[in-house]
Amino acid sequence: MKHRTFFWFFLPTGLAMMVFIAMPLVSIVSQSLFAPHEAVLVTVENCGPFGCTDETTIDQEATAALREAEPMGRFVGLDVYLDRGHLATAEIAEAWASADSVGEFASVVFNLPFYRALGFTLSYTFICTPLLIMLGFAIAISVNALNQKLKGLVIFFSLLPMIVTPLVGSLILFWMIDSRGVLGSFLQYLTDDPDLSLKASTVLMWISLFIYGIWSSAPFAFVVFYAGLQTVPKETIEAAQIDGATRWQQIRHVTIPHLMPLVTFVALIQLMDNFRVFEPIVGFQAQAHATSLSWIIFNDLGGETRQLSAAATTSVMTVLGVAILLSPVLVRTWRDFKRKT
Amino acid sequence: MANSVATRKPLPLKLALWGFVVVWLIMAAFPFLWTLWGSFKVELDFFSIADWTNALTGANTESTYGSSLTGTGYEGAWIKEEFWRNVFNTVIVCIFVVCTSLTIGTLGGYALSRSSFKYVFWLLITALIFRAIPPITLVSGYLPVFFDWNVWGFLPTAIIVLVAINQPFTLWMLHSFFESIPKELDESAKVDGCTQFQAFRRVIIPVMWPGVITTGLFSFLLAYNDFAVTSMILNESNRTMVPEIAAFLGTTYTEGNVMFAVAAVVSATAPLFVLVLFFQRQIVSGLTAGAVKG
Numbered sequence: 183m184k185h186r187t188f189f190w191f192f193l194p195t196g197l198a199m200m201v202f203i204a205m206p207l208v209s210i211v212s213q214s215l216f217a218p219h220e221a222v223l224v225t226v227e228n229c230g231p232f233g234c235t236d237e238t239t240i241d242q243e244a245t246a247a248l249r250e251a252e253p254m255g256r257f258v259g260l261d262v263y264l265d266r267g268h269l270a271t272a273e274i275a276e277a278w279a280s281a282d283s284v285g286e287f288a289s290v291v292f293n294l295p296f297y298r299a300l301g302f303t304l305s306y307t308f309i310c311t312p313l314l315i316m317l318g319f320a321i322a323i324s325v326n327a328l329n330q331k332l333k334g335l336v337i338f339f340s341l342l343p344m345i346v347t348p349l350v351g352s353l354i355l356f357w358m359i360d361s362r363g364v365l366g367s368f369l370q371y372l373t374d375d376p377d378l379s380l381k382a383s384t385v386l387m388w389i390s391l392f393i394y395g396i397w398s399s400a401p402f403a404f405v406v407f408y409a410g411l412q413t414v415p416k417e418t419i420e421a422a423q424i425d426g427a428t429r430w431q432q433i434r435h436v437t438i439p440h441l442m443p444l445v446t447f448v449a450l451i452q453l454m455d456n457f458r459v460f461e462p463i464v465g466f467q468a469q470a471h472a473t474s475l476s477w478i479i480f481n482d483l484g485g486e487t488r489q490l491s492a493a494a495t496t497s498v499m500t501v502l503g504v505a506i507l508l509s510p511v512l513v514r515t516w517r518d519f520k521r522k523t
Numbered sequence: 524m525a526n527s528v529a530t531r532k533p534l535p536l537k538l539a540l541w542g543f544v545v546v547w548l549i550m551a552a553f554p555f556l557w558t559l560w561g562s563f564k565v566e567l568d569f570f571s572i573a574d575w576t577n578a579l580t581g582a583n584t585e586s587t588y589g590s591s592l593t594g595t596g597y598e599g600a601w602i603k604e605e606f607w608r609n610v611f612n613t614v615i616v617c618i619f620v621v622c623t624s625l626t627i628g629t630l631g632g633y634a635l636s637r638s639s640f641k642y643v644f645w646l647l648i649t650a651l652i653f654r655a656i657p658p659i660t661l662v663s664g665y666l667p668v669f670f671d672w673n674v675w676g677f678l679p680t681a682i683i684v685l686v687a688i689n690q691p692f693t694l695w696m697l698h699s700f701f702e703s704i705p706k707e708l709d710e711s712a713k714v715d716g717c718t719q720f721q722a723f724r725r726v727i728i729p730v731m732w733p734g735v736i737t738t739g740l741f742s743f744l745l746a747y748n749d750f751a752v753t754s755m756i757l758n759e760s761n762r763t764m765v766p767e768i769a770a771f772l773g774t775t776y777t778e779g780n781v782m783f784a785v786a787a788v789v790s791a792t793a794p795l796f797v798l799v800l801f802f803q804r805q806i807v808s809g810l811t812a813g814a815v816k817g
Contacts, residue, residue: 409807
């Protein structure tokens with residue numbers, strides 16, 4: 183295909199990505215370097231019968247004029263990155279100086295909004311991903327070992343948690359785990375603690391969010407692994423059986439190595455998707471116990487005061503986080519590409 | 524071979540496997556069935572403090588409405604809260620997003636699969652990076668511009684944004700699908716005197732539908748399921764279903780009408796259920812398409 187033809191074919195989609203993905207990325211970086219203008223204050227001396235007092239008021243006109251003249255706000259460099267809502271360097275330095283133990287320091291750090299969200303986002307990403315891969319693998323192996331006719335039924339019901347709208351899925355689970363829901367009551371009965379409530383316990387809330395994450399993504403791993411299992415060479419399995427390998431050894435030494443590229447694939451997709459965890463926090467109303475980077479951005483953007491600058495700063499740091507997660511893949515793809523050419 | 528001694532499973536193993544699969548099936552399906560059943564009850568039954576069996580028998584529903592099932596949740600959501608408007612918005616958004624994103628994505632994906640220059644690799648890598656970026660991070664880039672141009676809050680804005688967010692994924696899927704269509708097909712058309720576009724139109728379009736339908740399903744799911752972006756760039760009167768459900772939660776928890784939200788949730792799940800019913804094969808092939816190449 184000629185360059186020219188390629189250009190015209192690619193133009194619409196390229197333009198869409200350019201305008202609505204690439205340019206906003208540039209925009210959030212530049213927005214994060216600016217902060218909104220502060221109100222212009224004027225000091226007026228009021229002289230009355232009892233002497234003069236200074237009165238400070240907001241000069242509405244001047245403020246509006248300034249905002250009009252420089253709509254981006256004032257340039258603050260990396261100040262927004264370092265403020266209390268983001269990296270909070272000053273607070274951390276102070277905590278480091280004053281804290282008596284590592285535990286105390288950690289508790290200060292994890293009460294800062296950004297680190298709290300980062301802590302949950304990373305825990306969610308790195309706990310859910312391996313667990314859902316294992317669960318998906320187990321389901322795939324079991325279904326494969328049982329009747330093949332079972333396959334359609336299991337796939338049908340398994341697809342539901344994955345395909346359902348994340349907010350809807352998390353609400354459905356939340357209403358059941360809620361202290362008034364069926365699973366919540368059952369847990370209260372099991373633990374013999376009528377006050378047991380999800381909303382009151384950070385640990386329980388984290389566990390339920392993890393369960394939601396595994397429940398909603400294990401089907402993806404299952405479907406991919408199940409398709410992979412159909413391509414395991416029969417000869418190798420038979421050879422292993424003749425050599426006297428037990429079932430577990432066959433899985434361990436034949437099936438798993440064969441599926442390894444798929445495991446990498448699922449892990450990559452799930453790391454990317456779990457890093458953006460957001461809907462379950464809204465659905466579970468978990469913000470008191472767990473927040474995520476996406477949730478902070480959403481929270482800053484919503485409401486009456488749209489804190490664009492703060493949201494843009496968190497956005498930039500989220501994109502950097504994604505880049506770090508993605509870098510091993512990019513490096514590998516680049517090496518493959520170099521080798522090919 | 525299937526019934527040889529070596530592959531026959533001992534009974535305990537078989538039972539354990541069956542048990543595991545059944546437990547998973549219950550985990551996957553039970554929440555949906557439970558919510559569907561509960562959506563026809565009153566709040567005191569669905570969220571029963573006194574006795575959990577109320578949710579099954581509907582004791583309070585019976586004493587209030589004289590029957591153990593009631594449609595008041597649906598009536599409240601669809602008529603009182605005018606959920607049908609949001610459903611209508613969702614339908615419009617989904618139709619336009621799927622059609623636009625498939626049209627431009629097909630052209631782009633086809634071009635990527637038929638060109639062997641170095642920039643193809645870089646375009647694909649860029650698309651992969653764009654796919655990995657959470658869409659919510661882009662929203663603070665959209666808002667100032669949309670406010671300035673007075674386009675914030677309208678459905679067409681949301682449609683264009685969703686199409687763009689969709690593109691990286693669509694490109695990857697269609698690219699790998701077009702790779703599987705032999706190049707000789709359109710090469711021979713070009714030898715016969717077609718231009719590249721004519722070759723695409725006359726030779727490729729007739730054979731591309733399986734891949735396009737699969738990709739379309741995923742575009743649909745992205746548009747249908749999106750919450751973060753649409754709730755930020757649509758105003759209250761243009762909201763689609765998912766942001767409206769979130770809004771129900773904000774207002775109805777105080778009114779004690781949480782059943783509106785339950786009914787809306789069931790209404791939003793129903794189309795997806797039908798989708799899985801009819802397109803299970805395509806969804807599965809779409810999920811595995813990227814992996815098999817991977």
